[in-house]
Amino acid sequence: MSSESQEPPLSSEAQSKKAAKKEAAKQEKLRRKQELAAATAAASNLSVEDDPLAVNYGFVPLIEIQSKTPVDVNEWTRVEALDDSVANKPVKIRGRAQTIRPVGKKMAFLVIRENGFTVQCLVQAQPEAVSPQMVKFAAALSRESIVDVEGVISIPAAPIKGATQQVEIQVSKLYCVSKAVPTLPINLEDAARSEVEIEKAIQAGEQLVRVNQDTRLNFRVLDLRTPANQGIFRIQSQVGNAFRQFLLAESFVEIHTPKLIAGSSEGGAAVFRLDYKGQPACLAQSPQLHKQMSICADFGRVFEIGPVFRAEDSFTHRHLCEFTGLDVEMEIKKHYFEVMDVVDRLFVTLFDSLNTNCKKDLEAVANQYPFEPLKYLRNTLRLTYEEGIQMLKEVGVEIEPFGDLNTEAERKLGQLVLEKYGTEFYILHRYPLAVRPFYTMPCYDNSNYSNSFDVFIRGEEIISGAQRVHVPEFLEQRAQACGIEVKTISTYIDSFRYGAPPHGGFGVGLERVVMLFCGLNNIRKTSLYPRDPLRIAP
Amino acid sequence: MSSESQEPPLSSEAQSKKAAKKEAAKQEKLRRKQELAAATAAASNLSVEDDPLAVNYGFVPLIEIQSKTPVDVNEWTRVEALDDSVANKPVKIRGRAQTIRPVGKKMAFLVIRENGFTVQCLVQAQPEAVSPQMVKFAAALSRESIVDVEGVISIPAAPIKGATQQVEIQVSKLYCVSKAVPTLPINLEDAARSEVEIEKAIQAGEQLVRVNQDTRLNFRVLDLRTPANQGIFRIQSQVGNAFRQFLLAESFVEIHTPKLIAGSSEGGAAVFRLDYKGQPACLAQSPQLHKQMSICADFGRVFEIGPVFRAEDSFTHRHLCEFTGLDVEMEIKKHYFEVMDVVDRLFVTLFDSLNTNCKKDLEAVANQYPFEPLKYLRNTLRLTYEEGIQMLKEVGVEIEPFGDLNTEAERKLGQLVLEKYGTEFYILHRYPLAVRPFYTMPCYDNSNYSNSFDVFIRGEEIISGAQRVHVPEFLEQRAQACGIEVKTISTYIDSFRYGAPPHGGFGVGLERVVMLFCGLNNIRKTSLYPRDPLRIAP
Known part of the structure; x- marks a missing residue:
């Protein structure tokens, strides 16, 4: 547009063309002015016709934002x-x-x-x-x-x-x-208010609106506009990015495994069933079987980021019926510590990256939902399950030696670990075999234990991992022992018959990582459009 | 282990401890030798007991790879x-x-x-x-x-x-x-053979085994080990990576939208239905509605990589019942060209990145499935739909002016474009409104056309995109006109009532990008574990 001055002198024909063009532009401007005035009059009570300055404001007619004119x-x-x-x-x-x-x-x-x-x-x-x-x-x-x-x-x-x-x-x-509707179902000021402000107001005899979780989720499009929510999902995006960049740099291949599968993906927990072109099918509860098959298919080290589906009737603060799984599987030479080494470096890198790259977002979250920055060590603490329950025993909490920790015990242990080791992020390994899935490798010296681990942030589990059984005969035996009909998982077991490298891996819930890194109290806060047993909208 | 020489001189107590340790190590070594011999004898017909050098070979007993000893x-x-x-x-x-x-x-x-x-x-x-x-x-x-x-x-x-x-x-x-089973269902040499080799052998009077697609897919874990398949899925991983890195660098936020939704996601095409805790639900055919809602929720620019589900009975070379969608949505100021600008730069960057970073993988694919490198311009060619059908008309192919191009016409046009413009990658825009989804914005000057586009590689569609209708009243009207019951998508339409920025976006099929970039003839080759109307395993 500003290039006119650089043009060569014009011939008279060109000059008259230019004049015509100018006239056309003038006409066009007038027409737009009229359209604008009409749109504004139609959309409001303003009688813009009396206003000689009406061109400076108004409702833009749809036609103007209907890709009429390309703009810079x-x-x-x-x-x-x-x-x-x-x-x-x-x-x-x-x-x-x-x-x-x-x-x-x-x-x-x-x-x-x-x-x-x-x-x-x-x-x-x-x-x-x-x-x-x-x-x-x-x-x-x-x-x-x-x-x-x-x-x-x-x-x-x-x-x-x-x-x-x-x-x-x-x-x-x-x-x-x-134009927004005049009365919004949620006032953004209310939705962005911290509990602290509300409490302060109450003490001052005032009453401020508190928007409850369900109302927020019903009008999620408005709720998501608060600074804290904008921060949460920008942090979530960065978690995914840091996770992938770390793994890609370590020669992992990103894969996409099917979510529609025949039979139940891992047995046990409830699955969503559906009809697949006349065949019974279900939604994958994790990419477990297919990521292991990808190791048998020579990809060496793989990861996947994708939805996982759990039809469990869990109404807790940390369960969803659909969430985003970050899954990793890798060949190992001999020991499940090789997997834990990846977890260790991956998460320290991830936390560092959040603290460095998401300062403003973390601040926005903390303004509404105050939290202390996560305490973690440069080399992640590793405790055995036995050591863990011993620590609990010493403070009077008795745990079944070959059972599992319940949520309360996990929290308590997190507290003890924080006091003793100064970290809110640690690995608990060598879990009892009985509480792990059938494909978990038992310990070499005591088959009551397994080559497995869980990882905790602020006393809550975010990662489960293990060495897997790579010997098909042994895998069949383990499946049977766990009450799984072997023929329903035969393609999976068969994958190990053509030479299977020793391997292990882990799975992480993306929403849990964000929730616990930010010390939030409910996983629905870190799922864009959460799905729980009662909610399938919006 | 090599640090012994750096240790200080030992006391006699320490010396005797060391001797005991040495003896223990010796015993342990002997035990391992016996275990190895036993495992080998058990797994083979070799009588290793007669062999004084038996320790140098054999079947490793499971215990050794059961995380017994951490290794470097x-x-x-x-x-x-x-x-x-x-x-x-x-x-x-x-x-x-x-x-x-x-x-x-x-x-x-x-x-x-x-x-x-x-x-x-x-x-x-x-x-x-x-x-x-x-x-x-x-x-x-x-x-x-x-x-x-x-x-x-x-x-x-x-x-x-x-x-x-x-x-x-x-x-x-x-x-x-x-140990692999002695007879494999697929011989890897056969699976890795090119059609050229097979033809040559036939001409020489020889016969080589040709492994058909179904056998490959039935034993996918073996099939995936061929150099071409290793290449294909490493290229796929790089496509995802280049896609994300480009968008993250341009301030897009990565989101994860639910795959479980109430009602049908976009209406029209067949969906997979299921029971969600007593409520009728289905699997999302695309993240369309939720990614638009995320724009209404102020994320500005979003993208998602995730599975999409289509219950269509398509048995073509380019349809799957589940594939990986690369989805983008963004605010625009005024024009759908702003979206096309992103497509243009994104894909040129992506193709460059594949050619630079996946040389060996592309070579591995080409060795088995020969193809010419994709021809593309630095600035992607843009033709209107009208121009496109005019080009076809000139060579005698008549297209309904407000209809769609069939696969054959698309291929033909691809050929004409290649001849005329020297590119196999181009954008066709301003499609007839009647062939686009209800949420597509009609053109400002002619509502028979729409602010939409498709993108083609080697004559096949890989991307569909458009400006969306952001005015709720108009959106209702369009949905009705397309025979969609408005109340089934009311949460979606309501999202636009609280102020909705003009916006547009596009969706890409990951498997199609890889298939067409590599000139492959079947999308099952670029899906790790493909799902089609007849296949839900492995």
């Missing part, structure tokens, strides 16, 4: 980038009208939010520029509407409280791109 | 690393016995494979070192068994044909870690 997206400045460096410069931003505060009839303040960053905008009536109707239009905007704002950046003398950016926009144009 | 994994050298630099040095490797060739009774050649790399090993009878029984043991190994080989590297005078590494191991120890 750089015309818009990101709210995040609004600072001293653009002082006195004109800018154009797009964001949500987070708050709207009219001051008399000649002035209105807007706070516009984009990607968690907010800026204060002042719409002030001025002759030849901003009409009183435009102020009225601004004041009447519904919260959470999407708007385009144009204006000049000024630097206010006093610091701005209600916005992240320390500049103000003196608004000259204001267009509503998408 | 660096004791093993990777086959890939075996070259001149280790000449005359002792090495230990683990891999599969790919081929076993006895030469008389005193010599046997093994080719050991690890991760696609192979090395020749010579087991030759020698007094005091390698017994004739050991040669017999080597000769009797079943193909595809996992073995540990120890020996010294020599550099042969003549190049080695049947192996990737140009060195030979003079074997001193040979242990079988995992």
Whole structure:
């Protein structure tokens, strides 16, 4: 557009063409003005026809955002980038009208939010520029509407409280791109409030709205807009990224195994059943069998990130019917410690990466849900199950030696470990065989124990792993002993008949990692659209 | 272990302790020898008791690989690393016995494979070192068994044909870690053979085994071990990685949306139905609705990599009932070209990355399934649907102006585009509205067309994308017009009532990208464990 000055002198024919083009552009501008006015009149009570400055504001007609004109997206400045460096410069931003505060009839303040960053905008009536109707239009905007704002950046003398950016926009144009309903089912201010604030208010005799979990999940699209939720899912994205980058750098191959399988994936727990073209099928409870088969297929080291399905009737704070599994499987030379070594380095790297790359997101979460940063060691602590139950015994908690730890015992042990070793992240290994799946390798010296481990964050289990049985005859024997009909898993067992490398692996729940790293109290907070026994929407 | 020399002088007590320790180690060694002999005798017809050198070979007893002793994994050298630099040095490797060739009774050649790399090993009878029984043991190994080989590297005078590494191991120890069944259902040599070789043999009057697709899939764990298949799934892993890295670098957030949903995800095509705790539910046919909702939830730009489910009865070379979707959704300022710009840069970057980082894998695929490298432009060609059908018309192919292209027409157009523009990768946009889903934004100037696009590789569609309708009232109207009951998608439509940014996105099939980039003829080749209307195993 600014290249005109570089053009060669024009012939008279070209000149008349240019004039025609100019005229056409003028006509087009007029038409758009009329469309804008019509859209605004239709969508509001404003009689924009009386306002000679009506072109500076209004509801953008759909046709304008229906891919009519390609635009340079750089015309818009990101709210995040609004600072001293653009002082006195004109800018154009797009964001949500987070708050709207009219001051008399000649002035209105807007706070516009984009990607968690907010800026204060002042719409002030001025002759030849901003009409009183435009102020009225601004004041009447519904919260959470999407708007385009144009204006000049000024630097206010006093610091701005209600916005992240320390500049103000003196608004000259204001267009509503998408209108929110006037009354929202959740007020974002309420949804973003911490328990601490609510308690403080109660003590001061005030009452603030507390948005409960179910309401949040019913209107998840609104709930997710709070700074804490924006942070949580950006952290979740970074967990996945750090997990993958670490493994790819260590020669792991990312695989995608089928979720639709014949028979039940691991036996035992409840599965979702369905009809697959006339054949009985179910949804995979984990990629366990297929990731092991991929090791038998020579991929050496594999991982998968994907949904896993559990039809269990668990109503706890840490169970979901569908969650994202981070699964790893690898050849080992001789020992399940080789798997634990990967867990150790992987998670220390992951935690470091979150602390380094997600500072702002962690802060946003902590503002609403206060938590202490996770304490972890450079070399992850490893305790045997026997050592673990001994520690519990010493404080009077008796555990069945070949049973499992219940949630309460796990929490208690986490507390003892923190006191003794100063870490909230540790590995407990050599679990009793009886509490592990059939494919777990028993210990060489005592078949009451197994070459397996669990990993804990803040006293809650997030990882389960083990060496697997790679000898088909022994695997059959173990399946039978665990009450599994061998013929239902014959393709799986057969995979080990063509030479099977010793191997092991582990599975992690993505939502649990995020929940426990951030010390949150409910896994529904870290699942974008959670599924539990009572919820399958939105 | 080698730190002994650094220890301080020992007291006499310590000395006697050390002697006891030495004796214990000696006893342990003897015990292991006996165990090894017993395991070998049990697993073979060899009477190892007569052989004073029996400790140098045999079947490793399970107990040894049951995490008895932690090992330094660096004791093993990777086959890939075996070259001149280790000449005359002792090495230990683990891999599969790919081929076993006895030469008389005193010599046997093994080719050991690890991760696609192979090395020749010579087991030759020698007094005091390698017994004739050991040669017999080597000769009797079943193909595809996992073995540990120890020996010294020599550099042969003549190049080695049947192996990737140009060195030979003079074997001193040979242990079988995992035994394959003597007769494999698929011979790996057969599975790795190209059609060209088979044709050549036929012309020479020979007949070579051709392993058909179904047999391959039935014994997928063996089939996947071929160099081409190893290459295909390493390329697939890299596609996912390049896709994600590009998007993360452009501020996209990775999300995980539920696969279990109430109602049918997009209406229309067949879905897998199931019972969800007493509620009717189905498997998501795409993350379409939830990724759009995530845009309404202020994530700005999102992507997802996950399974999608289609219960269609398609028996073509390019349809699966479950595949991996690469899904993208993003806010736009005004135009669907903003989405196409991302597609353009993303895929050019992706193709570049495959050509740079997957050279060996692409070569492995091409060796069995010859193909020409994909031709693509630095700036992806964009044609409108109208232009496309005009090109077809000019060569006598008539297309319904507001209909869709069938597979044949797509192929033909791909050919015409290649001839005219020299590219096998291009975008066709502004499709007829009638052939697109209800949530597609119609064109501003002609509602017979839509702000949508498909992307083609080698004449086949791999991507579908569009601007979406973000106005709830209009979305209801479009859903109704497409015969969808609005109340079944009410949570989805409601998401747009709280202010919805204009947005668009696209979906890609991972398996299709790999299939078409490598010019393969069947999508079952690029799905690890494919699911089609007749196949739900392994």
